[in-house]
Amino acid sequence: MKAIYLDHAATTPVHPKVVEAMLPVYQDVFGNPSSVHQFGRQARRVLDEARRIAARSLNVQEKELIFTSGGTEADNLALIGTAEANRHKGKHIITSRIEHHATLHAAEHLERRGFEVTYLPVNDQGVIAVEDVQEHLRDDTIVVSIMMVNNETGVMQPIQEIADLVSSHQAYFHTDAVQAFGTLSIDLQTLPVDMLTISSHKINGPKGVGLLFVREGTKIDARQHGGEQERKRRPGTENIPGIKGFATAIALMQDEAEYPFNYAQYKRSFLAVLQENGIAFSINGDPDKTVDTIVNISFPNINVETLLTNLDLSGVAASSGSACTAGSVEPSHVLSAMYASEDERPVNSIRFSFGQANTEDDVVEAAHRISQVVARLRTQ
């Protein structure tokens, strides 16, 4: 049975051209970019070129980019780095209840360090209200961090409006764009954010590489200490092959010939099959504000553990927002933030996310397999 991967929001397959671009770096470019000899310069050239590609894609200056080990590190650096560097200006931070744990747990860490954090709610469509941000901004607010696209529901947040609002306030505005990058076009000359996180492995690049954009003039402390790399804001010998792969993935992402996929059509076909098969379901998050690559579906009266296990055994890979570490099912914090406490949807919902690994036929086939499993579980 063909395995069908509908979990691109978790991670994506590495594009063959990315592998192709990384191989010679692994084979030949082993130098340390900080070295004063030709081997170092060769590596430095790869690094500079990659930084240029990334900077152009975001429409920012090269020196405004910090390569990290991934989205989690970039989020931590953004939140903790700016909070610690600006604590003389205040101790209040605003974020939301639907952020990725990289942001939420960094914020909790800051609470333990004496900062005060406001976690904004969302409505039942998964959207944060700009007015809520406005209402909670205080004189001592120093950082606001709101994600661009939620990774579980795919719901786009009003980032332009929030960024415009916060730009007239002393607080820095950070957005986690890990799930947005590659799906939405991002131009940081028109979007006034101070910091933005992106990650390589969500856009068919290698794992272990991410990037934090930090607008010139932003006061930020390093989270780790060592050499001079990344203007001392992120010391450590650079992951040159990974950065090369990331830049290649960014370049490919902008090439429509490489990404001719109509994910909106995938989603329509996927949902149409479920409907034709008479499967009862509902969609989490405002469908008009959801990216085409993600659909989060609630299956009433179905246990999500049993459903995911059955889906995997029938070759369909998807995931639930609920963390299932060693069998402890924690309801999805994102869906819990959207619904009332007795609502079942946080524990019966599954996220399907489309991407480069899929054809439309795959998506339709997966929807049939899902229908079969759900129908069988409902009759048991």
Place this chain on the structure above:
Amino acid sequence: MKERKDTRVVIGMSGGVDSSVAALLLKEQGYDVVGIFMKNWDDTDENGVCTATEDFEDVIRVCNQIDIPYYAVNFEKQYWDKVFTYFLDEYKSGRTPNPDVMCNKEIKFKAFMDHALSLGADYLATGHYAQVRENDGVYEMLRGKDENKDQTYFLNQLSQSVLSRVMFPLGHLEKGEVRQIAEKHDLATAKKKDSTGICFIGERNFKDFLSEYLPAQPGYMQTLDGERKGEHDGLMYYTLGQRQGLGIGGPGEPWFVVGKNIKDNVLYVGQGYDHDALYSDGLYATEINWMSGDKLTESMACTAKFRYRQADSPVTVHPVGDDKLKVDFHEAERAVTPGQAVVFYDGDVCLGGATIDAIIKEEKVVSYVG
């Protein structure tokens, strides 16, 4: 008959060496094996690490070594409702429960069986030391080949419908062989220590654990003649025949628990391992399960175990109405304990079992054992 590659066997994996080897053997036999880790209890160790996480890590490592898919399932609520509540209730009423028997009955071979079936399983497997044999559509459970490890005592509540769907891949092996197989295949759990004691208590002190859930009521220790011998910490901490922890000094033989008086909160003690009060010659039992599915209609001679890892004793079992048994011992037995299971055997065949409800001495129910 399905081919083995099309026969799905869902195996319960604990992260221990037994279930690891059981999964390996099934995989080698060519079945479509699916490993499942059951989380029944939420607990963290002194470093704040969830104890189940470590075990699940071992399950993951082993499943990847033998190349089978692995998942986790959560039965914490069912376990609490069906096993732990029973466990506490029994202690409250002065008995000594057997949570493993209840866990097998309600969780592993019921909730987990249902889960396995929902995954399209043809069979459910576990790493228990027991064997199943089919004769013309009737299933029998036999003792595990390894006399020391035989776990049929804990499996006495299984039914025909369960037996028709279970596999015990280790039943014909000795524990030493299981370790050898694990080592030969360099399984991640090959050298892991066997877990001991009641699963949810783990390595912790039993008394500390119980005191978190049940208020301890200290009281007096007395001989059956009413002579006060000191104080006890709470009746639930003691079981019949127990010697440790009484703290009664003085001359003569050591002191043992010989009974409990729940009403007056008195722990009865007696001197000498072979104290007469510890001996009984029969018992009443309820919650009967005969694996054949048939009721006992007339008296039957067989052997029985009154606790795990005890040699069988010859008994005669009499039906008392529909849901009670009277078991006569051919020779007096020491420290038979209400709340524990009595399990019946015909040779190597485990016939079934029941819960010990009362013990009998000279045709009278003994009143001083709680």
